Amino acid sequence: MTYCISDIHGEYEKFVEMLELIQLGGDDTLYIIGDVFDRGEHPVKTLQKIMDMPNVRFIIGNHELMAMECFKLDLNQLSSIDDITDYDTIEKLMTWAHNGSKTTMNEYGKLTTEERHRVRDYLENALAYEQLEIGGQKFLLVHSGLMNFDPGRDISDYELYELVWERPDYSKPYFDDVITVTGHTPTQLIEGCDTPGRIFKKNNHIVIDCGAVMGGSLACLRLDDMKEFYV
Numbered sequence: 001m002t003y004c005i006s007d008i009h010g011e012y013e014k015f016v017e018m019l020e021l022i023q024l025g026g027d028d029t030l031y032i033i034g035d036v037f038d039r040g041e042h043p044v045k046t047l048q049k050i051m052d053m054p055n056v057r058f059i060i061g062n063h064e065l066m067a068m069e070c071f072k073l074d075l076n077q078l079s080s081i082d083d084i085t086d087y088d089t090i091e092k093l094m095t096w097a098h099n100g101s102k103t104t105m106n107e108y109g110k111l112t113t114e115e116r117h118r119v120r121d122y123l124e125n126a127l128a129y130e131q132l133e134i135g136g137q138k139f140l141l142v143h144s145g146l147m148n149f150d151p152g153r154d155i156s157d158y159e160l161y162e163l164v165w166e167r168p169d170y171s172k173p174y175f176d177d178v179i180t181v182t183g184h185t186p187t188q189l190i191e192g193c194d195t196p197g198r199i200f201k202k203n204n205h206i207v208i209d210c211g212a213v214m215g216g217s218l219a220c221l222r223l224d225d226m227k228e229f230y231v
């Protein structure tokens with residue numbers, strides 16, 4: 001069986017509760033479709049749990065992309081504001097801070113150097129998207145959607161930022177024969193959503209972010225039979 005969860009955002013307890021609910025078997029695969037980091041209390045603890053699960057495959061979200069960009073920065077230039085010539089560095093840090101990096105930095109700062117490298121390597125090797133076919137149905141799993149969408153453009157030609165920051169128009173399908181499974185936008189915020197706070201399924205779009213970190217539920221979808229799980 002194939003399961004999908006997205007946008008855990010540091011909600012470690014909800015994630016553990018979900019694992020108890022779905023009872024992953026040895027032959028099952030769980031896809032995490034981005035945004036484990038930021039906002040909630042235990043983003044790094046949650047990622048470390050995921051890293052230790054052999055049947056989990058991790059797809060990058062915009063919050064991981066922001067973190068990866070900041071992990072790479074050389075902050076020696078920030079000893080004084082007079083020295084700042086590269087405003088890009090400030091912008092990257094501020095964008096991440098504005099998006100809730102505090103809880104991630106709190107936990108990351110307590111890791112040993114070795115553990116930090118393990119986290120960073122894991123993210124560097126994570127997936128940008130996944131294409132699946134289950135019971136004759138094709139799926140594209142990607143964090144946000146497809147920015148600068150063109151039906152003739154190959155999925156492998158999209159830049160990572162185009163896959164993690166898009167706000168799709170859910171009233172239009174991307175493909176006739178492929179269902180896109182995304183997170184990124186809580187279903188409470190989708191205009192015209194009949195099931196706010198529950199999984200959205202319409203126009204070959206499935207959105208599984210049910211706002212776990214903003215008082216909603218953590219959702220999980222089993223693609224084989226479309227069974228929905230909530231905690």
Ligand SMILES: [Mn+2]
Pocket residue numbers: 035061062063143164183184185
């Ligand atoms: Mn997101």
